[in-house]
Amino acid sequence: MSTPNSLNGQRVIIIGGGSGIGLAAAKQASGLGAEIVLAGRSPERLEQAKAAIPGAVSTAALDFRNEDEVKAFFEETGEFDHLVVTAGELKHGSGKLADLDTASSREQFESRFWGPYLAVRYGSPLIRQSGSITLTSGFFGDKAIPGASVPSAVHGAIENLGRVLAFELAPLRVNVISPGYADTPLHDGLPPEQKQAWFDQTAPTLPVRRIASADDIAGGILFLIGNGYTTGLTLTVDGGARLV
Numbered sequence: 508m509s510t511p512n513s514l515n516g517q518r519v520i521i522i523g524g525g526s527g528i529g530l531a532a533a534k535q536a537s538g539l540g541a542e543i544v545l546a547g548r549s550p551e552r553l554e555q556a557k558a559a560i561p562g563a564v565s566t567a568a569l570d571f572r573n574e575d576e577v578k579a580f581f582e583e584t585g586e587f588d589h590l591v592v593t594a595g596e597l598k599h600g601s602g603k604l605a606d607l608d609t610a611s612s613r614e615q616f617e618s619r620f621w622g623p624y625l626a627v628r629y630g631s632p633l634i635r636q637s638g639s640i641t642l643t644s645g646f647f648g649d650k651a652i653p654g655a656s657v658p659s660a661v662h663g664a665i666e667n668l669g670r671v672l673a674f675e676l677a678p679l680r681v682n683v684i685s686p687g688y689a690d691t692p693l694h695d696g697l698p699p700e701q702k703q704a705w706f707d708q709t710a711p712t713l714p715v716r717r718i719a720s721a722d723d724i725a726g727g728i729l730f731l732i733g734n735g736y737t738t739g740l741t742l743t744v745d746g747g748a749r750l751v
């Protein structure tokens with residue numbers, strides 16, 4: 508997969524860049540010369556992330572579910588080139604629809620659909636026309652897994668949002684990255700031994716026989732940023748998980 512040779516002189520804003528896939532994308536983009544803005548809720552997490560990236564990095568504390576905060580954030584940022592939204596969390600319930608707590612299901616849409624929606628709503632007018640937006644879904648959007656109706660619906664919604672925005676915001680490019688299972692802090696809600704057991708059990712079932720690193724997925728994001736002929740695309744980087 509080709510990635511851009513240089514992002515010199517370009518500004519990349521990564522909402523969710525304080526850890527995991529967003530942080531890996533920030534490191535890769537910084538390595539190509541980009542100036543990085545990391546946004547997320549925890550200032551401490553953002554400062555740690557900033558310290559791990561050589562090059563020009565600034566941070567902003569932001570809860571992207573809050574419209575006023577998102578609006579104020581983009582009023583401050585000025586023009587930039589690429590918006591990457593990886594923010595999301597995994598604390599919500601899953602299970603058969605009849606057993607789900609409705610508030611928890613709604614909250615999944617708040618953070619994983621309405622957050623990205625707000626980021627695009629207020630961020631896109633500031634993106635230079637040669638730039639791009641990359642949103643994040645997940646391979647559940649491609650697969651009917653009993654018990655995962657709400658995450659599947661969220662991912663499908665994001666992927667369709669991306670497709671339509673590729674027309675509405677053209678010539679700005681809009682794409683979606685769809686990760687498979689990746690070893691990131693997203694799964695730190697599980698006790699370490701339980702997380703490891705789940706990874707050990709899952710990896711051999713995948714065609715690539717391993718769980719993704721954050722860098723594996725970030726490579727897909729850098730491809731979408733750098734390839735000027737991609738738009739309206741959902742790029743699944745899942746080691747074949749959707750086939751299993």
Ligand SMILES: NC(=O)c1ccc[n+]([C@@H]2O[C@H](COP(=O)([O-])OP(=O)(O)OC[C@H]3O[C@@H](n4cnc5c(N)ncnc54)[C@H](OP(=O)(O)O)[C@@H]3O)[C@@H](O)[C@H]2O)c1
Nearest residue numbers: 523526527528547548549570571594595645688689691693
């Ligand atoms: N890892 C996987 O296996 C996997 C699989 C499929 C899809 N995905 C998706 O990929 C995306 C990135 O996940 P990841 O693995 O990189 O997880 P991660 O390491 O937990 O990163 C998510 C980041 O989002 C930030 N965040 C969460 N809620 C936020 C909010 N309301 N406002 C602003 N920032 C917020 C978090 O920081 P704060 O808590 O400080 O805000 C965190 O830095 C997520 O959308 C996830 O659903 C991941």
